[in-house]
Amino acid sequence: MYGPGDVRVEEVPDPTIDEPTDAVVRVTYASVCGSDLHPYRSMAPSQNGRRMGHEAVGVVEEVGADVTALTVGDTVIVPFSWSDNTCVYCREGFNTSCVHGGFFDGAPSATQAERLRVPQADGTAVVIPEGTDESLMPSLLTLADVYLTGYHAAYTGGVSPGKTVTVIGDGAVGLLTVLAARQVGAERIILMGRHTDRTDLGREFGADDVVPERGEEGIAKVMELTGGDGSHVVVDAVGHLPAYEQAYGVLRPGGTISRVGVPQYEEAPVGMASLFGKNATLTGGPAAQRRYLEAALPQVLAGQIQPGRVFDRRLGLDDIVEAYRLMDSREALKVLIRP
Amino acid sequence: MYGPGDVRVEEVPDPTIDEPTDAVVRVTYASVCGSDLHPYRSMAPSQNGRRMGHEAVGVVEEVGADVTALTVGDTVIVPFSWSDNTCVYCREGFNTSCVHGGFFDGAPSATQAERLRVPQADGTAVVIPEGTDESLMPSLLTLADVYLTGYHAAYTGGVSPGKTVTVIGDGAVGLLTVLAARQVGAERIILMGRHTDRTDLGREFGADDVVPERGEEGIAKVMELTGGDGSHVVVDAVGHLPAYEQAYGVLRPGGTISRVGVPQYEEAPVGMASLFGKNATLTGGPAAQRRYLEAALPQVLAGQIQPGRVFDRRLGLDDIVEAYRLMDSREALKVLIRP
Known part of the structure; x- marks a missing residue:
């Protein structure tokens, strides 16, 4: 990405093992994140451009000398940040x-590339069991960021049985926060969003009420729904000041x-x-994905949750310019990229 | 108080029972709070003035028809806010x-008066057992606000064994936050303050380290003391932006x-x-005093904690102008008022 709206597909050298803790992964599934739209709309133009993308499922092609948990040929989930998973902050869940x-x-x-260098590969990449059905891959990809970001919202917000949760935003993170809030036992989930096709999926994920109004009007509606008390937990899945207010x-x-x-x-x-x-x-x-990933993986493998339903388009890497356009214009909720 | 630095002692009509849930209390102990210094320094001048004071111990002189938990003659603690102690938010601890x-x-x-009207008297005032030694009254008075405000800081901050706590501010709230953090099991307590007489009391309350530096220098010092990790919990007992930063x-x-x-x-x-x-x-x-008051009361009565040590001056109500001056100039840490 070179500037607002300026996404280019370019040939670059293949990544290599630079550190003995690295792995090189051939990306089989990637996607565009709602947070990619922030620079897409407002980044300062750059001469050198900025490599984009932070969600991947792929196949390990090469590992450094110190990598012990991964084998060439493993299919892995690569979350949006790398981490050794052993330092004091990792152990504390961050x-x-x-x-x-x-x-x-x-x-x-x-x-958003054919190949990816994964630093701290042992701590970062999580192996998907051999023989996993290909149809589960989109849902597994959401464990790289978007579902576990929703889960992080519910978890850090202290969502639990008996609590009312209001989720602001009907993007993929908002909808998957609804799914996560349901998993951790929310009593009632109010989804604030105005795109019916999206909020319909939110209802399927577990939203009890949908409030399309915004601002003062939206606040009044939620207060009315909660008998004047307000919501125990509110998740801001947008990131703009009006959502915070x-x-x-x-x-x-x-x-x-x-x-x-x-x-x-x-x-x-x-x-x-x-x-x-x-x-x-x-x-x-930023979601502490590694804290939740091992617990969410078997849920997806068993079909208990289907967070991959947020992907409503599927494009090749060569069409990623179109993927950004579709998401920016809200024609697509979330685009699956197949490099 | 009529404006910055403008405190006046005036004769006003005695308070009366206006609602059947009211009590009238003759104030025997009151004090000036650090938060009273905010208007003392910067309130907009007022024609009518503003009644001041929100901490009291006193004797019940009269009760409304609906008051059942209090009897005329009871000595009570009156916290800084009144509450029915039965509504949904009270039950949730707020x-x-x-x-x-x-x-x-x-x-x-x-x-800061001879007599006080206490609304919602049953839910608000807490009876001190008959025969309690007069020497305990200053410590019992701190349960009206300042000690339980420190306790609220430690409690809502999640202070617990194994955690490092940094307390910013060596006023009475800061020092009593140190005492409260020790009560709830903090592993290590760092007190940021530059008044040696105060931080010395902070050490007696349980501070392990004192950092007199402020701003970037103070931050560097705490980071050094925590091996570069920083503090699990930080309490802002000041209220100004530099403390937050x-x-x-x-x-x-x-x-x-x-x-x-x-x-x-x-x-x-x-x-x-x-x-x-x-x-x-x-x-x-604002500290949810009622959540903590019943548990703290026996601790004070048994002499397990002595939060009243923050009072370093004792003045009559007629001298309250001097009490404000002493606290504003930091000549006094906290002034006990005997109306």
Whole structure:
């Protein structure tokens, strides 16, 4: 990506094993993330461009001398950040803060590509059992980011039985937050979104109510639905300031706002009138995928959850310019890329 | 209080029973709170003035027809907010969001006075057992606000065994947060403050380290003390933006900032560079004293904790102008008022 709307498919040298902890993976499934649309809309034009993509399923082609958990030929999930999975922050469940970690998006080797260099391969890549049906791959791909980002929202927000959850945003993360909130036992799930085809899928994932209104009107609607109390947990799956303002607007006293939409702002209200006065908690961040991945994998393999249903288009890598366009225009919810 | 630095002692009519749920309490112990210094320094001048004070111990003089838990002659603790202690938010532990609640500070009847009208008296006032030694009263008074505000900071911050806590601010709330953090089992407590007489008391309350530096220098010092990791929990017991910035500066990835200093700002950094990037949680608010009061009362009565040690001056109500001056100039840590 060279600037707003300027995505180019280019030939670059194949990645190589640079460190003994690296692996090279041939990407078989990738996708475009809602967060890729932020630079697509507003990045500063760049001479050198920026490698894009941070979700992949692929086949291990080569491993460094120190890699012990992966074998050439393994099919693996590669999450959006790499991590050694052994450092103190990884052990505490925050692999996105790994001392040897980093993020594929914008890195020298990213996932919207034929091949990918995976640093800290033992800690990063998770093997999919041999013989897994190809039809499960889209759902397995969501464990690289989007489903587990929804799960992170529900988990850090403290969603649990008896709690009402409001999810702001009907993009893929929002819809999969609904699915995750249902998994962890939310009593009631309110989905705020205005695209009927998307919110319909949200209902299938477990949303009890859909609120298409936004701003003050949307806040009033959620307050009405909750008998004036507001929502115990509110997930911001958007990342823009109006969604954040909506979040504290519908929050119950003592409730929690969990953000997983990457904030496109740095400053926001946090004082007496927004968070402090009602003892609101604000949490969230880049999803700690590794904390949840091993538990989610068998659920997908057993067909208990089908997060891959968010993919409504499938294109080749050569058509990725079209994939961005479809997602930017909201013609597609999420595009599966087959390099 | 009529404006910055303008505190006046005035004769006003005695409070009366206005609602059947009211009680009238003769105030025997009150005090000046660090949060009273915010209007003392910066309130907009007012024609009518503002009644001040929100911490009291006193004797019940009269009760309304619906009051059943209190008897005339009872000595009671009156916390800084009133609440019915039965509504849904009270039951969820957030009595400061009570549907029948309110705050004494600025209310028609406040605690820096001879007599006080206590709304929702059954839910608000807590009886001190008859025969309690008078020497315990200052410590019991801290259960009206300052110690339980420190406790709220430690509790909502998730302080627990194994965790490092950094407390920003060596005022009475900061020092009592140290005491509370020790009660809930913090492994290590770092106190950031530069007034040696105060931080010495902080050490007696349980601080392991004292960092007098502020800003970038203070952040570097805490990072050094924590081996570069930062602190699991950081308590902002100040309420000004530089303290908040210090808080996320010393926070460990996945850590929690708990605020109990009333924020003197509405907007603050919360994005990728401050909170989101390291999965920081921001929590806190007006202390839910009623959640903790019953458990803390026997601890004080048994002499297990002595939070009243924060009172280093004792003045009559007629000298309250001097009490404000002493606290504003930091000559006094906290002044006990004997109306």
